[in-house]
Amino acid sequence: MFDFYQRIAKTKIDIVYLGETVCAKRKLLRREDWLTIAKMLQNSGKEVVLSSMTLIEANSELSALKSLCANGEFEVEANDMAAVQQLSGQSFITGPAINIYNPHSLKVLARHGLKRWVFPLELSKQTLADMQKEKPENIETEVFVYGRLPLAYSARCFTARAHNLPKDDCQYRCLHYPDGLLLSTQEKEKFLILNGIQTQSVKTNNLIAELDEFKTLNVDVLRISPPSQHCEKIIDIFHQCLHQDYCIEEAITELASLLPAGGSCNGYWHGLNGMDLYSTSQEVLCQSFQQ
Amino acid sequence: MNNSHQCVAKNKMELVCPAGNLPALKVAVDNGADAVYIGFKDDTNARHFAGLNFNEKRSRNAIEYAHRKGTKVFLAINTYPQASGWKRWQEAVDRAAALKIDALIAADIGVLDYAANTYADLCLHLSVQASATNSEAIRFYYENFGIQRVVLPRVLSLKQVEQVSKDSPVPLEVFGFGSLCVMVEGRCLLSSYVTGQSPNSFGACSPASAVEWKDAAGGLESRLNNVLIDCYKKDEAAGYPTLCKGRFEVSHNTFYAMEEPTSLNTIALLPELQSIGIAAIKLEGRQRSPAYVKQVTKVWRAALDECHNNADDYQPKSEWLDVLHSVSEGRTTTLGAYHRPWQ
Missing domain, CATH: 3.20.20.70 (Aldolase class I)
Structure with a gap:
């Protein structure tokens, strides 16, 4: 883990979200270790945000959340309304599991100190355009542009279930699957990824072809959810496209070669089924970017 | 107490x-x-x-x-x-x-x-x-x-x-x-991932308009927007294809990987x-x-x-x-x- 973040420190990524958001039991690192990494990344010029848990049930989880929100040094990403309640009055960020579907909701959270929000995964670019028009001043908008989509959370651990183990004695089987456990249909179609209590899409949501639209819509931050392999390369491709007029067509081809199993999708962005892949004309995109 | x-x-x-x-x-x-x-x-x-x-x-x-x-x-x-x-x-x-x-x-x-x-x-x-x-x-x-x-x-x-x-x-x-619901309500997008409509956005999960039943060689198939949710043998009672309640394959086992009906x-x-x-x-x-x-x-x-x-x-x-x-x-x-x- 330390090695991974050392490498991330050397990339051109601007913001790093750190910490466990899925399973309270899966303590890969101690709190002090996360803070050490956070400081190292900050010293490398990165903005560091500490992410909080998505499903908070037990009192111990609530206590951990409270102490994270009171860390006094780094901003926190709220992934449950308990975190919003804790962070109210200070500057905070909301992650994709906080439901902000309309400008009215955005305005309420702005009153509490919202600095940046992640646009809900299942909404379309038309909805984002509507939101951007009515967004309160000084609120930054972030869009999930690359990675498998976190689609659902449960009290049940599906990884433990697949191994016939009770959740309380899961033996940390999830650690054997750095990219999650594949779930296929009975006709062998790769469908979903089981990551403990979280279910992800097997397809990687890939919006590299939409970079022009993000600029038009005044999107401030693009989020990459890294697979276990090629993280630095993926960051590099996005960074080059954003800053050096790297031809999108080449970027699309290069990213395609790095995709994890399951292929890619972009349906939500285009107002379609999330798993769909809407293909735009790559040639036209390439030209427009070079203008 | x-x-x-x-x-x-x-x-x-x-x-x-x-x-x-x-x-x-x-x-x-x-x-x-x-x-x-x-x-x-x-x-x-x-x-x-x-x-x-x-x-x-x-x-x-x-x-x-x-x-x-x-x-x-x-x-x-x-x-x-x-x-x-x-x-x-x-x-x-x-x-x-x-x-x-x-x-x-x-x-x-x-x-x-x-x-x-x-x-x-x-x-x-x-x-x-x-x-x-x-x-x-x-x-x-x-x-x-x-x-x-x-x-x-x-x-x-x-x-x-x-x-x-x-x-x-x-x-x-x-x-x-x-x-x-086996998933925490309000934060489940499985339905819109497959059908474009979710409880949050549309007020329905696994909507009936996306359901298809098909008699196939292996049995009665239930599909949601063409994704195979389950396949029933002759003696099995078929249920509504709610996405999280289908039988899927994980590590070579076919079972109710998320939840039974x-x-x-x-x-x-x-x-x-x-x-x-x-x-x-x-x-x-x-x-x-x-x-x-x-x-x-x-x-x-x-x-x-x-x-x-x-x-x-x-x-x-x-x-x-x-x-x-x-x-x-x-x-x-x-x-x-x-x-x-x-x-």
Whole structure:
């Protein structure tokens, strides 16, 4: 883990979200270790945000959340309304599991100190355009542009279930699957990824072809959810496209070669089924970017 | 047990029953519901199904009928509006307030803010779709919108429910019976990933318009937007292809990888729920028939009365269980997350 973040420190990524958001039991690192990494990344010029848990049930989880929100040094990403309640009055960020579907909701959270929000995964670019028009001043908008989509959370651990183990004695089987456990249909179609209590899409949501639209819509931050392999390369491709007029067509081809199993999708962005892949004309995109 | 629990244990838990149409509402009222919950005929509620729900006139009739018999009516406006549809949700809240419903069940922060600021007298309940699973999340909605009750997602163990009950600023309503979401409500996008429509965005999960049945060599296939959800052999009973309740393959095993087709049934837990101080028990099933509503309301009325009268000797009767099993998904029931090993 330390090695991974050392490498991330050397990339051109601007913001790093750190910490466990899925399973309270899966303590890969101690709190002090996360803070050490956070400081190292900050010293490398990165903005560091500490992410909080998505499903908070037990009192111990609530206590951990409270102490994270009171860390006094780094901003926190709220992934449950308990975190919003804790962070109210200070500057905070909301992650994709906080439901902000309309400008009215955005305005309420702005009153509490919202600095940046992640646009809900299942909404379309038309909805984002509507939101951007009515967004309160000084609120930054972030869009999930690359990675498998976190689609659902449960009290049940599906990884433990697949191994016939009770959740309380899961033996940390999830650690054997750095990219999650594949779930296929009975006709062998790769469908979903089981990551403990979280279910992800097997397809990687890939919006590299939409970079022009993000600029038009005044999107401030693009989020990459890294697979276990090629993280630095993926960051590099996005960074080059954003800053050096790297031809999108080449970027699309290069990213395609790095995709994890399951292929890619972009349906939500285009107002379609999330798993769909809407293909735009790559040639036209390439030209427009070079203008 | 502390004093506050003893005090609360004397309180009677309210029975909250579903109604997708006027006949269902009437049988719920006639068979002992303390409250009935309904929705308008559009995507402002999480049971947005064809032929279901209430227009304004029907709502008025429903409320008149229920109030005449001393039953409360709650109305769910519990989906998440986007900017383009905001007016529809706003008008729904206006209509609900004018109808003098007993409580509005809502989930979206914007909708709650509008309702709280526009109608100070309107009683607000936090919908299960708001995903409030802990006392701090509940506190946010209480402090900002003055919610008076919260419906808990079906993901907590009994011990966790007890903890939330102790720390929550408002009384809790929990699901007692009906279809079971294995995913935490309000944060599940599986349905829109496959069909474009989710409970949050459209008010439906695994919508019927995306369902296809196909006789194939391997058996009867159920598909959702062409994704194979399950395949039934001749002797197997086929169920509705709810996405999370299909049989899938993981590590070369084909099984119900997320959840079996089964219904939640907590009728055995009533004394515990009462002693925890739960304010109300909710029955799922606005999409079900008036016959279902009649059967489950009758059973749960009897069970609650028995529990309220003598919690110490309370035992679920076999005839209650027979009825509940007969109307359950897959004809089986589970204690769900209340029972820790289920998790």
